[in-house]
Amino acid sequence: MELAEAMRTCPAMRYYKDDPIPHEVLYRAIDNARFGPQGGNRQPVRFLIVTDPEKKKQLAEWYMVPWSQYYEMATSTGEALTAESGDTKATKAMMSQKSVHAANDFAENIPNHPAIIIACADLSETHPTDTDLGRLSVVGGASIYPTVQNLALALRAEGVATTWTTLLVMFEEQVKELLDIPDHLATACHLFAGYPRDGFPSTLTRLPVEEIAFMENFDTPLTV
Template sequence: MELVEAMRTTGTCRYYSDEPVPDEVLHRAFDAARFGPQGGNRQPVRWIVVRDPEVRRQLAALYLPHWEGYYQAVLDGVRSVGAVPKTVESANDFAHHLAEVPVLIVVCADLEGLHPTDAELDRLSVVGGASIYPTVQNLCLALRDQGVGSAVTTLLCHDEIKVKELLGIPDGFITAAHVAVGYPAKGFPTKLSRSPVEDSVSLDNFDTPLFG
């Protein structure tokens, strides 16, 4: 698959078939993902592939209460998600069927391999993720190249302590995301909805558009 096509059609897959994902497909995806950019080539990311139905059920049971609180806030108008109702409803269906997704991948990161240069600023620290999430996106693109869908979620990070206990994740490692993986039941999107380039690119200062 051509790279830009993969980038423009790797949407969040929320409906999966029950077809198993072979080891060789996952191996090719992980093999490509590991070349994601990361500070100092520290390679902090570790993956846990969860296929066991009971473990998937337990992860889904931890996930659902967090989703339901979020979903209710959307319904009550307390939280604005900027998503069309159809998208929110598909996410709700996804949450209630998470245990049925063939593969759940828990993304872990070695704290010693992260270098969050914004940790002392008076705001949310995000820089540490720069050595994690490009690798995760590489994984999703490499899966898409093989006709496999994915959905990245961070809701389960609320329950990191329980997830670490369930999966035997050692001290010094964090959970950074969870990726649902499987063959899509409804195919891939032909067009993803995103804001135009003109709305997000500036020249020399924040208020001067580069394009348009």
């Protein structure tokens, strides 16, 4: 598969077949994903793959705590949850009602999804340079999330669909205890994976280049 095709057809896929993902497929995908960039080549990311039904059921119960609140708000008022971090607060509804209902189907079926891949990271091996800027620190993620996105793309090339979520990070302490995750690792996100029930999309809706890229200043959109 061409890289551009994988990048253009790798959205959050919320409906999966029941088929398990063979170990050799997961191995090949992670073998490729591990070359993602990270600061100082410290390689802080570790992946834990969960397929046990009882463990998935417990993860689903925790997931539904914040999700049910979001779903109620999104369907009754059309608004998303308010996200807070320190002194900052933002509320923005980005999902259509169709997407919201699909996401709810996804949440209610978490125990049935073939695999949950937990991306963990040794935060001591990241090097955030924005901790003193008086805003949410995000730089440390540059040593984590490129590798996770690599995995999503590598799985896409194998015909496996994925959905990212960070809701379960709210239950990090409980998740780590359930899955015996070492103390020095943090949970960065969860990647749900499975063979797509309805195939992959041929097109995705995204903002045009002219609205997200600029030359020299934000008054000059990048054009060709």
